[in-house]
Amino acid sequence: MSGDASDDRDEFALIARLFAPLARSYPGALGLGDDAALMDVPAGQQVVLTMDSMVGGVHFFADDPADLIARKLVRVNLSDLAAKGAKPFAIMLSAAFPQDVGTDWLRRFADGLAQDCHDYGVALIGGDTVSTPGPLTLTLTAFGLVGQGRALLRSGGRDGDKVFVTGTLGDGALGLLSRQGRLPRLDPDLRDQLTRRYLLPEPRTTLGPKLVGLAHAAMDVSDGLVQDVGHLCRQSGLGAVIIAADLPLSPAAQQALADDPSLLSKVLGGGDDYEIVFAAPPEHADKIIRLADDVGVAVTAIGHLRSGTDVVVQDGQGRPLDLARTGWRHFTDTRG
DSSP states (O other): OBOOTTSSSOHHHHIIIIIGGGGTTOGGGGGGOSSSOOOOOOTTEEEEEEEEEEEBTTTBOTTSOHHHHHHHHHHHHHHHHHHTTOEEEEEEEEEEEETTOOHHHHHHHHHHHHHHHHHHTOEEEEEEEEEESSOOEEEEEEEEEEETTOOOOGGGOOTTOEEEEESOSSHHHHHHHHHTTOOTTSOHHHHHHHHHHHHSOOOOTTTGGGGTTTOSEEEEESSOHHHHHHHHHHHHTOEEEEEGGGOOOOHHHHHHHHHOGGGHHHHHHOOOOOEEEEEEOGGGHHHHHHHHHHHTOOEEEEEEEESSSOEEEEOTTSOBOOOSOOOOOTTTOOOO
16 A cells, blocks of 8 residues: 655555554555555455545535544445455555545544454455545445356346345435435434434445345445436346335335425435345245345345336336436536
8 A cells, every 4th residue: 555755744654553454364465565465366256346436525524424434435335246246355445635634533534444344354455545635535446256257247137037125225315414404304313313324334245145146136226226226227138117115214214205205206316325236036035035134134125127128116006206316427416
C-alpha cells in the first residue's frame, strides 16, 4: 500500500501503524511493505473481483462517523461478491484523504475497517493513499472465491424462474430520508433503525455462496430494485413481473409507507439496500427458504421472469403501477 510523498504527515508510519495490522492474516500482502501483493488461487476455484467508490457529499455525509464510512465501504463491495456466490477473502483500499483529515479521524476509520475485516474474514492486502484538496474519495477492491464456472451471473435467468430477494427492501432509501430529517412523523426509534440501515448495510455473505447450484442468476440491489432487476433481465434476455404487495418491508418501512404511501416509489427505486435479488426455478424454492432459515437471512418471492423485455410492477389486483422512480442514475441524480 503505497503512500503519497506530498502529504505533510508521515504516510509510511501511518500505513504501518493503522493499516498494516489488517494484513497479518494474509502472507501474500507482504505486510503492506511492498508495492504489490501476491495471490495464489486454489485449484478448481476462480477469483471474483469487484470495485466500488464512495465520495464525500455523494455517498456519505461529511459528519458521518469515520468508522461507519469505512465499514460501509467494505460492505457495499462484499455485497457484490455475495451476489456472485463468492466467499470474500481480501480487499485493497485506495484512499484520497483531504489535508484537513486529522489523525484521530484516520484512527477511527482504520478501526472500522479492522472491525469488518475481522467480522467478514478478509485481509487488507494493498492499495494506495494520497492527499487531495477534497472531497474525501475512497475506492475499495474486494476479492472472493467461487468454484470454477459456478459464479452466479446476471445472464442466467430463465423464463418462469421465480424472483426472490433477501432481507427487506427500502430501508436504505428511507434511511437516507431519515438522515436528512425528512421523515418527521415517524417514531424516533424507527427513524434511527432506518438511518442505521443506510449507514451500515448488511451484505448477505452467508447466504450468497449457498445459492450456487440453486439460483440461475443474481445481483445485489444497490441502485434500486426495479432498475437492478432490469439489469438482470436485460442480460438474461427476459422481462419480469414484480408484485408490490409481496415486497418484504421492515416494521419501520411499513410505518413510513402507512404515513406516506407515495414513498413506495422510494422503496422500489431508491437503492442502497445491498440485498441480493436472484432468479431460481420454482422447484428450488423450498430448499432455498430452508437454507436461508439456517443462516438467519429472510428470503421472499416477489415475482417471476417471463418472455419480453420490460419489468412491470403490479399491485395486488394485477394492475401495473406507474412509478416516479425506478433507480439511481450516477451521472444525473442527486441524493434525496
